[in-house]
Amino acid sequence: MDFKPKIVIFVCNWCSYAAADGAGMKRAKYPAGIKLIRVMCSGRVDPQFILQAFHQGADGVMIMGCHPGDCHYKEGNYKALRRAKLLQKILDQLGVEGDRFKLEWVSASEADRFIKVVNEMYENVQKLGPLDYKADTLFSSEVAETVEQGSETTPESVTETLDNNETEEIEQIL
């Protein structure tokens, strides 16, 4: 397959960034199209970052954080999870397939898991082909609005927009 996807991964400083370092130390290989951006916590990832990444040409975007219960800042990853669920809905409406946006928990010691997760992501996006990002044609008014509404929600109101399965999934993790 010739298509080489561009993928941005937001990694939290404490777990996932360290896992990526571990993968490097092991000399494990992953495609050059995968680029990492460090944030202090997955909870820092503003939904607009994800939309911007797609807008700037990413074919896939991932947020990586500490496992539930392990966040360096207690609960940032739970916030990330809730925001991700809502964002997924917006992305659906923009025609961004589910596999293009992922949230994964990778701990500092899980270099192997890091490799597995990023390579899987890469393959999945490769199968989907280049992203035709509809928002670019809708941009900016509508999307901008959606984004704003997205972040205007409290965790509670986000939960309200989710269906039962999703709520259950969150509850389980929490």
Add this chain to the structure above:
Amino acid sequence: MAQIGAFLCNCGENITKTVDYEKLKEYVSSLSDSIKLIDTHKLLCSADGQKFLGDKIKENKLSHLLIVGCSPKQHEVTFQKVARESDLNPYLIAMVNIREQCAYVTEDPAEALEKAKKMVKASFERLLLQEPLRKNEIVTNPDAVVIGAGVAGIEAALLLAHKNRKVFLVEKNPNIGGMVTRQEELYPNLECATCMMEPKMDEIIHNDNIQLFTLSQVKEVKGFAGNFEVTIQKNARYVSETACFGCALCFEVCPVTVPNEYNENLNTRKAVYVPYQGALPFVAAVDKEHCLKLKGQECNKCVEACTLGAMEFTQKDEEIKINAGAIIVATGHTSFDKMKFLESKLSGFKDESGINERIYSNFEFERLIAQTGPTSGEIKLDDGSVPQSFAIIHCAGGRSSKEKENELCSSVCCMAAFKYNKMIRSKIETAKIHHIYKEFTLNTKYDMKFFNSISKETGLIRVDDTEKIEFSKKGKQVKIKAGSETIQADMVILMLPLVPPSTNKELAEILEISEGEYKFFKEEHVRINPSGTEIKGIYLAGTAQSPKDVAESTSHAASAAAKVLSVLQPGEKMELESITAVINEDLCGACKVCNSLCPYKAISFDKEKQVSVIEEVLCVGCGTCVAGCPSGCITAKHFKDDQILTEIREVL
């Protein structure tokens, strides 16, 4: 204009084996005029490399550093230190991790070079947007809040106060002393409990380093080890602590009589009261729930009776904020409900009062034999007669085979039961005493000897399962069917387990520590740190952690106090996070979303200004409020939106 120095570290050959540094250097030089200097070094983190870097910064008066090499997790601190020493702000450094994220993980050198270029560009553009930050320091607070003024809390408070630490001792009851002062004598030497406690309690009242808050509870805790802000709710006593000396004139006239919980409801007290003679502080308190005046009714009797003008019905509940470096949780245990054990094991008893006449819990019996108790220490039944036969049931309610939550052994009740045996016999020489038990716990070096010293006249009945014991009413006596034996007794004493207070759940949430197994607070490590918790700066003392006897509680408390003394040194400075969040008050929409988002309770709402405010010493810079702010008015220092968005743009 920025004077940027770009340094490419070969990292031995680790990077250059894959990434062509000549080409990368060329690329870097094409980036911008603001790059004043490009240099390579074979190992920039080495002593030689650091000196090289420091010299270059100074020679070229560099303002920013772009360091291409390894992971910031490895050497960001190293280079920040060099920068600081060379007068370059440590937050004006960008490290491009092309070792772990590019050279090591990319197969094809051409692709690696392209990726490295993108990474360098992204970091360079981000660097231009980075801002100098200053290092914040505070002096750690060496003082402590101790919650609970029972034997453990008192011990911890005194040890700290003796070392000149300020102690804020928070007690929910009107008086201190906890469960131990409810006992008459303590095993193994049958020492008088109040005599042992009294000097310590007295010192608590008089030590200038200790500030005692009675009728108080911890409501909120913010901050972290060395820097806690604790909100204490102090409920009104309605009696002046300085004017009253417990003369009892007010109790005599108070028209309200309620059960005295301090005596396990075996007798009554008034709505203004001191729970027992000698309680400390020896100051009356008004029971808010029952006082007629406080319920709005016409009554002024106590006020009129008090010759000292000590009644203060104008007092209000208050919230007090305290700063402390550590918190010791010494909230102890409480008594088990005897009806929970008895239900379904009884027949022939008409109602609870019929049961109470004959069947006592260990907690009740403790009060019955106490000189400060309802009968002034005389063992008497309800009708005033002196019981002649006793059945002491071990493991009643504890060691349960049915209920998981009650399966644990409290480890102190067996010895307490043998203590009762001795105390009964010292008062009623001819008493017939039976112990009905499943197993005995005799675990200290004194216990076996104590057990052996019990009169040979004692009857021991072993049963397989305490749950199967049955009690029925037989005239004035209780008939007890225990396994294959049946005995009769004038008085039954149930050795009930020590259980955690129901308030542990709320306190665990406030302190963010865990209720552990059986709902006693969870220690950090059961063997090597039994007085620590998973939250740094919060410690456990006494039965708050697990059932203990007085000796164990005291040593546990000493261990908690020792940790505070060793960890918090007066005058020591603590570095605070520089990467914090800031609110632009002009843009804040007052929605308060961030207030609930902050896991560190660092954000509150300023009602006057109608904006949310961040308490910088509490902010740790996670950035979750920044991502959640609907008006975009919060900035994460060093991880600002424009910095990250630039990185996204350039890396793609």
